[in-house]
Amino acid sequence: MAEAHVALAAEKLFSIGPFPVTNSVLTTWIVTIILIAFAFLATKNAALAPKGLQNIAEIAFEALEGLVSSIAGDKTKVFLPIIVAFFFFILFGNYFGLLPGVGSIGFYEKSKLSAEVESKVSNGPNESKAESPDERSTINEIRTFVPYLRSMNSDLNTTMALAIVSTVATHFLAIRYLGLFGYIGKFISLNPIFLFVGLLELVGEVTKIFSLSFRLFGNIFAGEVLLTTAITKVFAVLAPVPFYFLEILVGFVQALIFSMLTLVFMVILTQKSEHGAH
Amino acid sequence: MDFLRDFGVQPTLLAGQIINFLIILVLLRIFFYKPISKVLNERRQKIAEGLKNAEEIEVKLAQTEEKTAKLLEKAGADAKEYLHQAKDEAQKITDAANIEAKKRIEDALVEAKLQIENQKEEMKRQLEKETLILVSAVVKKLLGRSLKAEERKQLTQKSFTEITQKANE
Numbered sequence: 276m277a278e279a280h281v282a283l284a285a286e287k288l289f290s291i292g293p294f295p296v297t298n299s300v301l302t303t304w305i306v307t308i309i310l311i312a313f314a315f316l317a318t319k320n321a322a323l324a325p326k327g328l329q330n331i332a333e334i335a336f337e338a339l340e341g342l343v344s345s346i347a348g349d350k351t352k353v354f355l356p357i358i359v360a361f362f363f364f365i366l367f368g369n370y371f372g373l374l375p376g377v378g379s380i381g382f383y384e385k386s387k388l389s390a391e392v393e394s395k396v397s398n399g400p401n402e403s404k405a406e407s408p409d410e411r412s413t414i415n416e417i418r419t420f421v422p423y424l425r426s427m428n429s430d431l432n433t434t435m436a437l438a439i440v441s442t443v444a445t446h447f448l449a450i451r452y453l454g455l456f457g458y459i460g461k462f463i464s465l466n467p468i469f470l471f472v473g474l475l476e477l478v479g480e481v482t483k484i485f486s487l488s489f490r491l492f493g494n495i496f497a498g499e500v501l502l503t504t505a506i507t508k509v510f511a512v513l514a515p516v517p518f519y520f521l522e523i524l525v526g527f528v529q530a531l532i533f534s535m536l537t538l539v540f541m542v543i544l545t546q547k548s549e550h551g552a553h
Numbered sequence: 554m555d556f557l558r559d560f561g562v563q564p565t566l567l568a569g570q571i572i573n574f575l576i577i578l579v580l581l582r583i584f585f586y587k588p589i590s591k592v593l594n595e596r597r598q599k600i601a602e603g604l605k606n607a608e609e610i611e612v613k614l615a616q617t618e619e620k621t622a623k624l625l626e627k628a629g630a631d632a633k634e635y636l637h638q639a640k641d642e643a644q645k646i647t648d649a650a651n652i653e654a655k656k657r658i659e660d661a662l663v664e665a666k667l668q669i670e671n672q673k674e675e676m677k678r679q680l681e682k683e684t685l686i687l688v689s690a691v692v693k694k695l696l697g698r699s700l701k702a703e704e705r706k707q708l709t710q711k712s713f714t715e716i717t718q719k720a721n722e
Contacts, residue, residue, distance in 0.1 A: 284561020300566065300570070314580070317589075318588035321589065321592045322592070336589045360577055431560035432561065432562055435567060440578075
């Protein structure tokens with residue numbers, strides 16, 4: 276049996292035209308459907324006296340609204356829908372990744388690594404002939420496990436897409452609130468000191484994409500690795516339970532961190548710069 | 554940016570995920586953000602209205618209570634006044650009735666006295682008459698003749714006086 280491990284990159288399952296569908300993309304679609312279904316069902320018969328799902332949705336919404344309005348103030352109405360989408364999408368994705376079957380049901384595929392080694396072995400004439408059949412048989416057994424579903428945030432594509440949307444939305448809102456000149460004035464100034472600071476900030480905007488995406492990816496990917504290790508190397512029963520609790524916490528905290536950072540970036544960038552008048 | 558390839562980042566996948574998230578953004582705005590915030594705002598308004606109404610009702614209640622207290626006080630005062638008036642009236646009526654009764658009794662007394670006087674007078678006359686007849690009869694028997702008118706009168710008067718004196722004794 277090949278050792279279970281989590282690959283850094285998401286594995287491709289099939290392609291729709293030029294678009295490769297990886298297991299994390301498949302998960303993203305499922306999470307999307309679940310999330311939208313939840314939103315739809317919770318608000319289908321939205322009534323003044325809430326019932327069932329509407330209660331849950333309202334509690335979550337109000338908590339988030341309170342948090343956002345305490346930071347964004349009068350811009351809450353504009354920022355909240357974006358923050359809500361980030362938070363719930365990431366939260367649902369993280370929790371969906373914890374469900375049994377995600378990352379554990381899949382198939383074996385001959386890995387590129389085994390194919391490479393195989394060719395090397397067959398091409399290597401210097402290898403001793405006594406060892407080669409043995410080696411060949413073990414190499415033939417090196418197959419990689421490909422799960423059908425993979426926690427969506429353990430794929431850098433997803434988190435980077437989120438980070439790009441977050442950053443682009445932030446800049447878009449900054450232009451909307453400050454006007455084009457006010458926005459440019461945030462980064463470029465005639466004062467050499469502020470010009471330098473502005474350029475640094477510009478670099479910071481690019482690194483924001485990386486910090487946001489790698490933070491989320493790193494946490495969730497590490498969680499996947501941790502759980503896989505706990506299940507396969509320690510003991511499949513009971514041993515991973517504390518780690519699952521840890522991952523439930525991490526899933527929530529990372530969703531919160533991502534959305535709160537997005538919010539803070541938005542608030543900072545839509546504020547009129549103090550040295551704008553100079 | 555080569556290291557990104559190790560993480561499996563591909564432009565198509567990245568673009569796909571961005572589009573996917575934008576769709577989520579729009580759908581959540583339509584199906585989640587708008588209806589929930591609408592309902593929450595409506596409820597907030599309702600609660601605010603309810604609280605305002607409750608306050609108004611409380612004020613009105615206080616006013617009504619004050620009014621009631623005033624009305625009760627006034628009613629009490631009025632009742633006292635009416636009672637007083639009624640007592641006065643009753644006193645007046647009683648007084649009038651007393652006066653009337655006294656007057657009637659006095660009248661009746663006077664009448665009775667008058668009647669008694671009349672009866673007395675009548676009796677007196679009757680007595681005079683009978684006495685005269687009696688005296689005339691006695692004189693006729695004694696003298697064998699009828700009395701002259703002058704005598705009759707004298708006699709009658711005399712005997713009447715005597716009888717009256719006796720009767721008065």
